[in-house]
Amino acid sequence: MLLKALKIDIKGNESFIILNSVDAEKLGINVGEKIQIKADKKYAIGVARPSRSMVKEGYAALSSDLATELGIIDGEGKTVEIKRIEYSLSFEYIRKKFKGYKLSDKELYQIIKDISEGKTSDLEVLMFVFSTYYNGMDINEIISASKAMAETGNRINLGEKVxxxxxxxxxxxxxxxxxxxxxxxxxxxxxxxxxxxxxxxxxxxxxxxxxxxxxxxxxxxxxxxxxxxxxxxxxxxxxxISPADDKIIQVERxxxxxxxxxxxxxxxxxxxxxxxxxxxxxxxxxxxxxxxxxxxxxxxxxxxxxxxxxxxxxxxxxxxxxxxxxxxxxxxxxxxxxxxxxxxxxxxxxxxxxxxxxxxxxxxxxxxxxxxxxxxxxxxxxxxxxxxxxxxxxxxxxxQGGNPDVKPDDLPVGSYTYDVTAEKDGYITFIDNNEINTLTRLLGAPYDKGAGIYLYKKENYKVAKGEPIIRLYSNSESKIDQSLQYISQKKPYEISGMLIESYP
Structure with a gap:
């Protein structure tokens, strides 16, 4: 069925589509069932939300994330093709992997193809990710998945010297x-x-x-x-290129x-x-x-x-x-x-x-x-x-459309800053990558481009009490405060003196 799609500024835990109840009945679609939406060459999956009053017959209202995925602009009224998703072989193959079995070339290709065409829900993709996380993939499965991801997307030909x-x-x-x-x-x-x-x-x-x-x-x-x-x-x-991988990454991130x-x-x-x-x-x-x-x-x-x-x-x-x-x-x-x-x-x-x-x-x-x-x-x-x-x-x-003469100081960084200082004299003996990553994300990165940290000191650097070790950057003052609370509980570095311990 062809309907006019509209974007609504609502985002749910799972992408959804609001249909007029009359259109839903014609398609045989009930509340909570999966629907495939096709716009131009893009596919996506939405969960049905039939309504008698929210949208007119011939129209479909898409959650903001679903509309964005399909390139639907607010109020555009773009024509999309709607159809109910029938029984999926790929779901059975995902269940097979979840149980610890190896998958064949054909089975992996079907899963990857369905993911790339938007025929699988976020929960099904999540199940596939966790299946490979806990049960692993052997070399043949990895080769099959690599080829399938490439074959189900665009290819770019720049010759042999790439x-x-x-x-x-x-x-x-x-x-x-x-x-x-x-x-x-x-x-x-x-x-x-x-x-x-x-x-x-x-x-x-x-x-x-x-x-x-x-x-x-x-x-x-x-x-x-x-x-x-x-x-x-x-x-x-x-x-x-590799559209299935992009959808998998959205679940992993x-x-x-x-x-x-x-x-x-x-x-x-x-x-x-x-x-x-x-x-x-x-x-x-x-x-x-x-x-x-x-x-x-x-x-x-x-x-x-x-x-x-x-x-x-x-x-x-x-x-x-x-x-x-x-x-x-x-x-x-x-x-x-x-x-x-x-x-x-x-x-x-x-x-x-x-x-x-x-x-x-x-x-x-x-x-x-x-x-x-x-x-x-x-x-x-x-x-x-x-x-x-x-x-x-x-x-x-x-x-690529940028300013080739841009200078380092022209680049905008976070408007709020705070210097974290050494609590004692000594040497930096450890930098925790995981905590640095977590801290930088708490400050707003990567969505806030100006958020981040600058390490004045790294491992084996000598520091004096009160000397700056890390500068925090963010465009949100509250994120600076949250990051300082985090540092008070989990420091991303260790400072040790030359004397470790005395005895007795």
Whole structure:
């Protein structure tokens, strides 16, 4: 049935659609049943809410989240196709995975296809996520899911010389892509860096780049930027690549979980869709990371390598130090500011940011054969210190609709600040990544671009009582207060003196 859709400014726990009772009866739809809504080429699922008075016959009122997902503007009256969802095979396959059984290629494809076409509810997607979280996925399942996610979305063809860098995330302040992309883009290869919004960290690569330029690129816009500059940093949302993964991430984000099997499939499905042939994978490990030690890191690297080989991507993994934030800034605007400062004057860049960026870029240079093994790091550093990386970033910012002449101090940060000071003399002996992430989110990041923290001191720094350790930023005074209450209960750092204890 074709109806005129209207957006209403109400958001529920689950997306819903209000139908006139007469239209609902014609469709055989009862209260609480799932409905598929199609607008142009977009699909979504809503829960039926029939009414005799709220909407006229021939119209449907969509909850704000459902309307946004379908591109429905308030009062637009866009024609949509409504139909009742019949029995779903994919739900039976999800139940099978929930019980601990392995899924076949066909079964996983059906689940992914239905998710991408909006034929599954949020609860069904959640059940699928938890099934993989608790029961895991073997290599064959991950390969099948990776291919299915890529095949059910758009594909972008930039030729054979396409590379990418990816980090599995979780490390606060990991803004290295803003240095890696413009550095590598000085070559004759393409590096179309695509990124989801933050899942477990307070700022994903797309969140940080959005402070400098438009990241909501259509496929044609992305191709134009990349062919002009050899690089880009874009959000995946408008590209239509791996649409099932975007829906899965929407469920994962509020729960802050990222099941390993789905995480690998998520990463590689988007690389397949972008036509990536070579990739460097950043695997941070240590306290407060997703990988607890080197052994686990090597096991994950092997899984990525195995899946990569099966889908035609040559992957080099880099196990990196991840026990404290990269650089000093955490949060979208603060990270963009630090990245920009580091490229403008690399002599003053934080060592952790500069060394990690050059190391990963160097591996990319070596991976594609642009330099001999062992020479990539210095090649990358040379481009950064000669200013070529900064000039290339300016080109990319301009091509993505930003101001290429923007200065670090032009970037707006939180209007409310507070300096957390040392309660005693000593040394910083520990920075808790998880608490730093939580604290930065409490301040409003990543939705408040100006929210975040600046670490004056990191591990092994000497501090004096009363000396600032962390500066808090937010555009909400109440969030500053909430964050201070949190710090009083869970400090994100430890200070120790040289004397640990005396006896007797």
């Amino acid at each position: 590379v990418d860098k990816h980090s599995i995330g979780g490390i606060p302040g990991n803004k290295v892509s803003l240095l890696i992309v413009p550095t590598f883009a000085n070559s004759d290869f393409y590096i179309p860096k695509t990124s989801s919004k933050a899942i477990t960290s307070p700022s994903g690569t797309a969140d940080t780049m959005s402070v400098l330029a438009n990241v909501d690129l259509e496929p044609s816009e992305l191709m134009s930027v990349v062919k002009k500059t050899h690089g880009c940093i874009a959000w995946t949302g408008k590209l239509g 509020p729960l802050r979980i990222d099941p390993e099997g789905l995480m690998i499939a998520s990463v590689l499905s988007k690389k397949i869709a972008m036509g990536v042939k070579y990739m460097v994978l950043d695997l941070p490990y240590g306290n407060g990371t997703k990988i607890k030690d080197e052994k686990d890191g090597m096991q994950l690297a092997q899984k990525f390598k195995d899946v990569g080989e099966a889908v035609g991507i040559k992957i080099t993994s880099a196990l990196t130090y991840g026990s404290q934030p990269v650089g000093h800034a955490v949060g979208p605007a603060l990270e963009a500011k630090e990245a920009l400062e580091s490229l403008i004057n690399p002599y003053r860049a934080p060592n952790s940011l500069l060394m990690k960026s050059a190391s990963l870029t160097g591996l990319l240079f070596e991976n594609v054969g642009l330099v001999e093994k062992g020479l990539g790091y210095n090649a990358a550093l040379s481009l950064i210190f000669k200013g070529k990386s900064y000039q290339k970033l300016k080109e990319i910012i301009a091509a």
